[in-house]
Amino acid sequence: MLDTPVAAGGTPLIGAALIKDEVTRLPDRPGVYRMMGEGGEVLYVGKARSLKKRVIQYAQGRFHTQRIAHMVDLTRSMEFVTTRTETDALLLEINLIKQLKPRFNVLLRDDKSFPEIVIRREHPAAQLRKHRGAHTIKGDYFGPFASANAVNRTLNTLQKAFLLRSCSDSVYDSRSRPCMLHQIKRCAAPCTGLVALDDYAALVEQAEDFLRGKSRAVMGRMSAEMQAASDEMEFERAARLRDRIRALASVAQEQQINPETVEEADVFALHAEGGQACVQVFFFRAGQNWGNRAYFPRVDKADEDADIMGAFLGQFYDDKPIPKVILVNVVPAEEALLAEAFTQKSGRKVEIARPQRGEKKQLVEHAFTNAREALGRRMSESSAQSKLLAGVCEAFGLEGQPERIEVYDNSHIMGTNAVGGMIVAGPEGFQKSQYRKFNIKSTELTPGDDFGMMREVLRRRFARLVKEEEEGAGAVRPDLVLVDGGAGQLSAALEIMADLGVDDIAVVGVAKGPDRDAGLERFFLPGKPPFMLEPKSPVLYYLQRLRDEAHRFAIGTHRTKRAMDMKKNPLDEIDGVGPGRKRALLHAFGSAAGVSRASAEDLMKVAGVSQPLAERIYAYFRK
Structure with a gap:
């Protein structure tokens, strides 16, 4: 500064x-x-x-x-x-x-990358998979899709229609017979040679043509193949082709909108009312509707619609692929400059247009209807949420309605795979993009020490807050912290917050009732005796939802960590066994258990395994 x-x-x-x-x-x-x-x-x-x-x-x-x-x-x-x-x-x-995230700017909130489909080209048999994030994998990318459900539906269709593999390379290399996906007609099984690599490559090209909008040509070729198979009395092959054609035809039936004049475009519609705004986004690629999503940017009553749309578009495409055409219901502020910036960034001409007639106008009007309805639902929910937060403010004696509530919970089994979870809620409900997990790192904790785990989680969270505030890095302070537990957990939390100099943040302990009965929770505040809320109080139900969400998130994080530990391959622990040698060993012996039973002489027969390494592997499994 x-x-x-x-x-x-x-x-x-x-x-x-x-x-x-x-x-x-x-x-x-x-x-x-x-x-x-x-x-x-x-x-x-x-x-x-x-x-x-x-x-x-x-x-x-x-x-x-x-x-x-x-x-x-x-x-x-x-x-x-x-x-x-x-x-x-x-x-x-x-x-x-x-x-x-400046306070006075129009701000796009809850932004994250969209899922895409990638056809991975790093392997002789290309892999079809879902992808999110930077394009670090060599292959062809198709998207964006508005949601995981939209991309999963398309992947399901592509597997039915083109029989492309979705397995990892290690699974592919270790197969000796076709997997279940082949049995249910979702994969051509190139892993076991049931389809030649040249024929499999032809299937990959058909899938790519379909994703690039050439669906009619692809279906035409498949129909011709089906007719030829039927004429040659190869009825089984004809039936397989028929099923594949039906899978592709089902895409058209699932789409709510199927534009004939729009091949690649994003459609944006803005509706603003009462100091709130909703921007509805529809994605059209390859002549297909790949889903839609509603955004609620942070705005002010004084902001003009054109300024909101301009700020939204700029932030939206900061880290996303930009289509050839952007259709809007409100011409953004500085439209020409924005189009020039998008053109410079994407390396091709980008058009921003407000259509006046025809199918494109209908698409924009449909998006606007969705935006208006979504904002209406949001405002209704916000009103109810505001009343609940006012009740929380009164129950805990806060100075004002909390804008950010952080709730903490831990999860472990006998101290193993211990994790802490933080969820965030506020006037707009749960803010899932703000959730955080904490892997418990301390080696000095007694297994199952809940107080110690809570101390570690809170120390890491608020030490980072203090550091960000010192650096002016846009740190966000909570107005209220809820910890799962009674007087002991509250005392542990207050001790840490005092040490870090953030003891001006309200902290409340939430203890479950006898036999963990919902409705009998006791609340602990510093310097006050524990108290309960009315059993049927809406505020009590709201606080129970917060606690349950924190518990759900912590449990889910713990289970994921435990599952990853269970899936660890013993070969990963042996010095000198990298991904290549691991793959070769699994291919030779079928599994880690097979490797463990092999003699040092047999291990040496595997490509890349020297005598010292073979002896090391042999000794590792006989500790």
């Missing part, structure tokens, strides 16, 4: 006076500016064609809404970055907003 300028008398400049002073040193060039608050937190990130001309407007006080005027009053310092062009400034602004 920059040093705060001071006036002639030594008084630090703040607000409009500080901004006016900064303008004297600003260039007439494109760039990005950041407005910082008292503790170094970022209040706002903006971009400008001319930093000097844009920033001076804040000091002049003209055209300000009350919200912007408040932002200016809170400003204690500013930072600036000049860029080569305004387009570069826009791209940098988008990146900083997503990274820093």
Whole structure:
């Protein structure tokens, strides 16, 4: 953070006076500016064609809404970055907003990467699989799909229609006979040679053509093959082709919308009301509807629809593939600049359009209807949620309604595979993107020491919070912390929070009733006797839901960790056995148990296994 300028008398400049002073040193060039608050937190990130001309407007006080005027009053310092062009400034602004989450910017919340389908090309028999994240695997990617369900349905169809393998390479290499997927006609079984690799490659190309929108051509070829098989009285092959054609035809029946004039486009529709907004997004690829999702960006009542749409689109495509066409119901602010930035980023021309007629307009109108209905449901839920949070505030004597509640729970079996879980809830319900798991690392804990585990979890969580606050890294403090347990758990939590200097956060212990009966929970607050809420109180039901969600998350995390431990292969523990030698050993002996029964002489016959390594493996299994 920059040093705060001071006036002639030594008084630090703040607000409009500080901004006016900064303008004297600003260039007439494109760039990005950041407005910082008292503790170094970022209040706002903006971009400008001319930093000097844009920033001076804040000091002049003209055209300000009350919200912007408040932002200016809170400003204690500013930072600036000049860029080569305004387009570069826009791209940098988008990146900083997503990274820093400034208080006064329109903010896309709960954003995450979408699932895709990848045809992996690193193996002679290409693998079909679901993928999420960066494109680090060599292969062809298709997407995005709006949800895991949408991509799973398509994968299911592709397996039925093209019989492509989905197994891992290690499973593929260790097969000696076809698996169950082949038995139920979902895989051609290239692993055991039931289909030649050239014929399998032809199936892969057909699947790729289908995903690229050539479904009619693919189905036409398959129909011709089916007819030829029938003419040659190969009725079994004809029946298999018929089933594959039906699988492809089912895709059209499952899609709610099947555009004929849109091959690749994303459709966005915005509906804003009462200081809240919903953006509904539909994905169309290869002439198919690949699902939709509703977003609820953080906005202000004073924000214009065009500004919301522009900010949303910029942040949405910061880390996602950009289609050729983006259809909208509201023309975004600075549309031409946004299209230029998308074109520069994707390496091909990108069009942003608000259709006026025809099928494209119908798609946008359908998305708008979904956005309006989704926002209506959201506002109804928010009203009920607000009443519950007001009840929590009253029950625990908080200064105001909690915006962020963190709930902690631990899970283990006799101290093994111990994990801690943190869930987050607030005015908009459960915030699952904020959930965190903590693998218990301390070796000094007695197995099953719940107090010790809670101390470790809270120390790690709030030590990180303190560090982020010191670095001005956009740390988010909870307003209320709930810990699963009674006086002991509460005492452990308060001890840690006091040590870290965050004892101004409200902490409550939630103890289960006798025989773990719901409705008989007791609540523990510092300096007060334990108390209970009315058995049928909506606030009590809400707190039970929070506790149960934390318990569910901790249990699920524990089970996942335990399952991973159970699946560990003993060969992974032997020095000198890497992925290649492990694969060769499993292929030679069928399993780790087979390797354990082999003699050192037999082990040496495996490619890549030397005499010292064979003796090491042999000795490992006979400890």
